[in-house]
Amino acid sequence: MNLTPTRKSLTRIAAWTLAPAAAAGLVFAAPVLAETPSALSAVQAHLKNTSSMTADFVQTDRKGQRLSGTLTLKRPGKIRFQYQKGVPLLIVGDGSRLTMIDYEVKQVQSWPVKNSPLGALLDPDRDLSKYAKVLPTGSDGVISVEVKDPKRPEYGTITMVFLRDGSAPGGLRLRGWVALDSQNNRTRIDLSNQKFNVAVADSTFRWTDPRPKTRGR
Structure with a gap:
């Protein structure tokens, strides 16, 4: 199995997930701007x-190119991207840092969670009204929110998409x-x-360091 294209693709997503990105966005049909305050409040409540x-x-x-896997999230700050069998990369957030591990x-590589676009998703206490805006979707059942820190644009932008679902938080x-990302890779x-709101053990966000052990570490 040739993993070269897969690893390049994963490196791009990992670089975006962990480090600053340039821009993000979704394009939909007709604008629906009047619902911005209530939409942001709904996202914050979620x-x-x-x-x-x-x-x-x-x-x-x-x-x-498509890759699949499982995602586990536990707020605040914890996330795990477990890629499909045969892909030698893992992304883990332990509450303070996001880390990409390449086992091959x-x-x-590691960055502070707060410096990542995913920080908006992992910190439920951040005030969205200060750094988020609702994008037009043309549908009352869809909310698209672009999030970026205006004081630190180098941290990147994430556009999250939510569906209205009465059974969800x-x-x-x-x-x-x-x-x-900064190379215009979408x-x-x-x-x-x-x-x-399922039970998730903190051990889920541990990982094995593949680097050879050296003195002093």
């Missing part, structure tokens, strides 16, 4: 009322997100089989 989530995900890059080349279900994450 985040505050979601302590954990598990889901299946499909990642699609701009070339149409035995390398580890706050009446919304996270459908996924879209991003463009990456999309689609979620399915979401389960909210």
Whole structure:
């Protein structure tokens, strides 16, 4: 099995997930701007009322290459992207840092959660009104929110998409997100089989360091 294209694609998504991105966005039909305050409030309520989530995900890059896996989230700050069998990369957020582990080349990269676009998703206490805006979707059942820190644009932008769902926390279900990295590589994450507020052990967010042990570490 040739993993070279897969690893390149995963490196792009990992670089976006962990480090600053340039821009993100979704384009829909007619604008629906009047609902901005209530939509932001609904998203904030969803985040505050979601302590954990598990889901299946499909990642699609701009070339149409698709990879799948499972996502586990536990607020605040914890997330795990477990890719499909045969893919040697893992992304884990332990509450303070997001880390990409490449088991094939035995390398580890890490960034503070707060410096990542995913920080908006992992911190339920952040005030969305200060750094988020609702994008037009043309549908009352869909909310698209673009989030970025105006004081730190280098941290990147994440556009999250929610579907109205009375059975989900706050009446919304996270459908996924879209991003463009600094090289204009578009990456999309689609979620399915979401389960909210389930028991998730903290051990889920541990990982094995593949780097050779050296003195002093």
